[in-house]
Amino acid sequence: MKHLLVTGGAGFIGANFVYYWLNKYPEDHIVVLDALTYAGNRTNLLEAEKNPKFEFVHGNILDQPLVETLLKKHNINTIVHFAAESHVDRSIHGPDEFINTNIVGTHTLLKASKKIWLDQGRTDHRFHHISTDEVYGTLGPNDLPFTEKTAYAPNSPYAASKAASDHLVRAYHETYGLNTTISNCSNNYGPFQFPEKLIPLVIINILFNKPLPIYGDGKQIRDWLYVDDHNRGVDLIIKKGTPGQTYNIGGSNEWANIDIVNLICELIFEKLSGDPGLAERFPDSPASKNINPKVLIEHVKDRAGHDRRYAIDAGQLIKKLDYSPAESFETGIRKTLNWFFENEMWWNRLLDDSYKCWIEKNYIG
Template sequence: MPNLLVTGGAGFIGGNFVHYWGQQHPDDAIIVLDCLTYAGNRSTIADVEQASLIVGDIRDADLVEKLLRKHGIATIVHFAAESHVDRSITGPDAFIDTNILGTNSLLKAARKVWLDDGRERDHRFHHISTDEVYGSLGPSDPAFAETTQYQPNSPYSASKAASDHLVRAYHHTYGLQVTTTNCSNNYGPYHYPEKLIPLFMLNALSGRPLPIYGDGMNVRDWLYVEDHCRGIEAALLNGTPGETYNIGGGEELPNMTVIDRICAEVDRAFAEIEGLAERYPHAPAAKGRATSELKTFVEDRKGHDRRYAIDESKARAQLGYVPRHDFENGLRNTLRWYLDNEAWWKPLLKA
C-alpha cells in the first residue's frame, strides 16, 4: 500500500501513526488531511519526510475525492475525530459534525472513487474507534469483546458508535473494504495536555493541582500509543475486510493508581535528572517534597463510565498483535518525552 491518506494525522494518535508508518514503511507516501483544530499541530509530523500535510476538512467530500485521485490512494486510515469527553458534554454539536457527518463524507468519497468509478479495486478504509462505545462495566463483568452490545453513555461515545455503524453499513451495503479497531485509553508522546496523563505530568512540573474526578477509582485499560499503531498496522496488513478488532494494552488500572504512578515517576525524574529543579522550580519535587501533595478531589464528571476493559484475544489470534510496553515502561517513556520536548507542549498551554 504505497500511498495512504491519514485523516487527523496531525493529532495525537494519528501523528504517532504517521511517525510509526514512516519508520516501518519508508518507501510509502503519506498524505495527511487535518483541519488543525486546537488538538492538531503541524509540528507533530514536521520531521516525517514521507508525510505531506493538507489542511482541510474531512466533511469536504470533493477535496477527499481529489486527493484520492491525484495521489492514487487506495488506503484511508481514519483518525480524525473530536475525542474529549468533557468537551462533548458542554458542546456536543462539534462531535456530531466531525465524528458522524465527517465519517460519512469520507465514506462517500471512498465509495465514489474506489467503487463507482472503478479506479481502485484493491482498497481499504480503516476506521479508528474507541472502547467507550461499549458503555461501562461492573467490577466483575467480562472485558469488552467485539461482540459486546453498544451502550454509549456520552455524546462523544455516541458519536463514535454512530460512525462505527456507518463504516459497517458501507461494507455490507456497497461492498467497501473496511476494517475497524476499537482501542482502549492511549497515552504517549504528542498527547494534547487536556487528557489525564499529560495534564497531570505538566501540572506536577508547574506545581498546579492534580484534579481527581469523584473517588478516583474509575478503571481504564491503558495502551501505549506505539503499541496501538502496531495494532493498526496489523489490521491493515492482515485484517479481514468487514471485521472489527479490539486493541488494548493489557493494563487495567484505577485512575488513582495511574495518578500515584505519575507522581512517583515525576519524583524519580527529579532525583535522577540533573537540572530539573532549576527548570521547574514550582514543582514540589524541586523542593524535595512529594508530587502527591498536589492531589485534589473534584466533582465527578457527568455520566462518568466506571470501568473499561478490553478483550484483545481476537487481535492476538488473527492479527498476531501483542503489546510490547507495560505501563511502567510506557509511562516513563512518556514523561521523559515531555521533559525533552518542551518546545512542543509549552505553546499549547498558552493557547
C-alpha cells in the first residue's frame, strides 16, 4: 500500500492525478499539499474530499517543518511533486516567483525527504518530480524529437527554473541515494485546466466573443498530451521506473498553435450552430449566430524567447515500461471541449472582472 503526498494537487494536472490514482488504487492514501495560489483551486478536489482515503492540507512546499510533519504523520512513502509556477508569459514578467517556488520549493521538499527517509534509514520511498519538455529548449522543423539524452537549453525563466529543479532532484539521487525519478512531459490539456493556457483560453474567448490573438504566424509546434495519458505515464514510472532515471512522456501529437485554434473554432461552431440550447447559453459567441469563430483570430507580435517547436520521444517509456497514450488529439480535444461545456460553473467562477481584464490583455501561444 502506498501513502502519497501530492504537491500542487489542487492544480490542473495534480487534481486529475488525484482522481486517477484514487480510482485505480482505492486502498492507497493520498495527502494533497497545496498553497492555493491563483491556479490552485480547492473546488477541483470536491469529489476527492468525500473519500476517506484522501486529505487536503493548505500549505506551502517552502515550509520544511510542515512537509516533515506530513511525511511522519501520514507515513508517506511516495512524493509526487507537481507544485510549480508554470506559465511562460508570467515568468517573463515576474521571474522571482518561479525561482522561489520551482527551485527553492523543490529543494525544500528534497531536504525534508532526505531527513525523514534517508537519515532514518528508510529505503522504501520514491520522490517523483514532474518536469517539462521546455527544459530542452527549441527544435527546428526537421530536428528529431527530444530524448532523455538531449542537452538542456532552457529559453525562458520558467524553463530555466524547471531545469534547475531537475538537476537538484538528480543530485539528491547521485549524492545521497534518494530514490528519485523525473518525468519531462509535453503540453498537457484536459479537464480543470486553468484558463490562461491555450486550449481553455481559446474555448472561453470564443464563447464570450473575445479576440483570439495569436503570437506571430501561429506555427509554433507543440506535442500535445491528454492529462490522463500523462498520469498513466507517471503511474508506470512510480511503479516500475528505475530510481535515478528520467523518462519523457509525450503524446505523439504534434500540432501548430494556429491549427489547434482553427480546430477548436470548427468544433465549437459545429456544437453551437447545431444545438439551440447551447446557442442560447452563449448568445455572444459568433457560433451562436451561425458565424465561424475563426473571425476572432488576430495575429500579433511574437513574445520574447518564444520556442518554435517542442516534440517528445517517449521511446524509453514505451519500450521499458510498456507505455502507450490512449487518446489521439482528436479524441482528447473532444473530451476536453465536452468537459468545459458541462462544467461552466467551474470555469465561470474564475472569470471575475480582474481576470477578464487579464485575459483580454494576454495572447495565445
